[in-house]
Amino acid sequence: MSERIGAPTDSDILVVRGLKKYFPIQKGIFRKVAGYTKAVDGVGFSLRKGETVGLVGESGSGKTTIGRCIVRLYQPTEGTIEFHSEGRTIDLVNLQRREMQGVRRRIQMLFQDPFSSLNPRMNVGEIVREPLVIHGLGSKDEQLDRAQQLLELVGLSRDHVTKFPHQFSGGQRQRIGIARALSLNPELVVCDEPVSALDVSIQAQVLNLLADLQKEMNLSYLFIAHDLSVVEYISDRVIVIYLGRIMEIASSDVIYKRPRHPYTEALLASIPKFEAGSSRRVVLEGNIPDPADPPSGCVFHTRCRYVQERCRREVPELRPVQEVPDSFVACHRQAELSLSGYHRGV
C-alpha cells in the first residue's frame, strides 16, 4: 500500500511507510494483555522540504500518535520512518538512543498547551536555552545570546529572558514554545495542535508567525489539528485520517473544493458557516468506533452514507486519483461518487 505513495524523491525530508502503533489493553491483576488499541494502523505518507502537511481527524483518530512516533516519543509497532537530512537517510524507527540524540536536533516538536509544556520553575532564558544545554552547544553566554535572538525572532523582547512563564499570556507562551523548538535550527517541526488552546484573536498572530518562520528558516511542518479551516490555511497538502488510517491525501486547494472521500465531505459539511446564518446539515451520525475493535472492511463504513455491501467486507486501498497529482483516496466508490465541497454561505 505504502509503495503507492510514490518513490521518495530528493526533495523529501520525511517518508513514512506502513506505520503502525498498537497500545496493549491490560486487564486483571497480572496485567494480562487482553487486546490492542490500534491507534495507528498502516499509515504511509511523505513530507517535502519546506512543505507543510496538515494532519486532520477527530479525536481518537491517531493523529497525535503519528506525530509522537515521528519524534520517537513512542516506539512504533511496525513500519519505517525515514528522515532525509544532509544527503543521508536515517531510519528513525531502528535508531539507538545515542544516535537519536543527533537526530532530535533536526526534528522538534511544538505542543498544544502552552501552560503545561513550559516548566514554571524555569525562567524564559533557561527554557529557550535548555535544548542548547542538553546538546552541549556553545558557552553559557553564547547560549543566552542565542536565546535572546530567538525571543526577538518570535516577537518577544530580549529582556524577557529573566521572566517566568506565568508572567505571560497564552499567545506569548506559545511564542516561547516556538523559540525553544527553533533553538537548535531544526529542519522539521511537528506541530501538535499549536493554536487550538489560544483565543481567536491570538490564533492569527501565531499562525502568521509560523508561516513567516517557515519561509525564513526553510522549515518543514507536520501540522496536526482538528480545525479544518486552520489546517487548510497553513498547509500545502492535507492528510485526512480516521481511526488510525488515511482516508484521503490531497493538496489543500483541491481538498475543500472537491473532496473525494465521504469522510472528508462530512468533515467539511460540519464546519459552522457564520456567513450563512443558516443551519448546516448533519451528515455524520454516531461516534468514532472503538479503535480496539475497528469495523471490518472500510473503517468508515458504519457512518458513511454511501455505504455498499463491498465496503463492509473489503478494506479499500489508498490509491492515487487519476489525473490529479498528489491526490490519494481510500474509497471503493471513489470513481463513481461526486461529493460536494465546502460552500461558503451568502
Add this chain to the structure above:
Amino acid sequence: MRCGTWPTRIRNRRVLGKTGEILVEDVNHKEKLLSVDNLRVQFRIPQGIVRAVDGVSFEMARGESVGVVGESGCGKSVTALSLMLLHPQPEARIAGGTITYHPEDSPPVEISSLDIRGEAIRAIRGREIAMIFQEPMTSLSPVYTIGEQIIEAIRLHRNMDKKQARELAIEMLDQVRISAPQQRVDEYPHQLSGGMRQRAMIALALSCNPSLLIADEPTTALDVTIEAQILSLIKDLQQRRQMSLMIITHNLGVVGEMADYVLVMYVGKVVEKARTKELFRNPLHPYTRALLRSLPRIGSKDRLLSIPGSVPNPYQLPQGCPFRGRCEEMHESCRDEPPPPCYVEGDHLVYCWNYYNARETTG
C-alpha cells in the same frame, strides 16, 4: 403533543390547533422573558477589583436565541452565571444593575435582589432557567447514574413520584436521541462518550421544561462532527419547545448558526449588539471587524490580519474605550471617556466613538 407528557404551552402570540399546528401567529408580538439592565459583577482579588461584567444591558423575548461571543476573560460566562445567581461565592458580587425575569403567568421577579440561597431563586434555577456547561464530565456527578441525577432534578421541582420521574427521565433521554434509553438511564457518566454525556446534560437541563436554556460553550470540548450533532439537537429542541436560548461561545461560527442576535463582549463590556445576519454582513465595531478578519477561511490563503497585542489586564483596564490599545481607528476621544451607545441602522448597537462622532457631524 410533541413535547412528551408536557402540554404544549400556548403562547400569547400563537393559537395552536388540535394537533399542535400553528393556526394563527403574530410574529411581531414579542413577549418579554428577561431583561438585564446595566449589570455589573465584580471580583475582589488581592490585586484589586476586577470588573468582570461592567454595565451589560440586554433583553430577551420568549423563543428568541441570543449569542454571546468574546475571548476568554471577557465576562461572558460570569454574565450567564449571574442570571441564576450562580456567580462564584464569596469573591464575586453583583455590584449594580438589575436582572428581571418575567414568568409566563405571574408578576416579574427581580432576580438580582433575591437572596442567593433563598427559596425564590431555587424555584427559578433549573425550573425556569436551566444551564448546560462546557465539560459534562465535570458538571455531572460521577457517583450517581444519569437517571438518578435527572430524577433528582425532576422531583425537586415537580410533584411526581419516583416511578413517574423515572419514566420522564427515560423519555427525556429518548428526546435527546440517546439510543437504548432504558439501559442508559442506569449508567454512570464515565460509561458514556463525550457527545453522549453532553446529550445527557441537555436531557437533565430540559427535564423541567425551562423557559430559558443557557448553554455555556456547549460544544467546545467536542469534535466538529459531534458539535454539528449537538447544535442541531439544541436548535431542534428549542424550536419544538419554544424555549429561549442563550448561547455563550468564542466561536463565531456557532453563533452564526444558532443565534437570532449577538452580543459581542470585550473585557466585561458589550461592544456591539446586532441581529446575527446584520452583524456578519456589516460588522461595525473595530473589534468585531478585526475578529472576523483574523479567522482563517476555507478557500482563502491571504495572510491573516491579526489583532495586535493582547487582552488588557482586567484589574488595570485602560481609561476610555477598553479596546483602544489594540484599535486601528483610535483617536483622541477614545482616550478619556468610554464610548456611549450608538444606534446605527435601526437596532444595530455599537459602542464606539467613531460612530458617535460621525453622527454628531452629520446631524
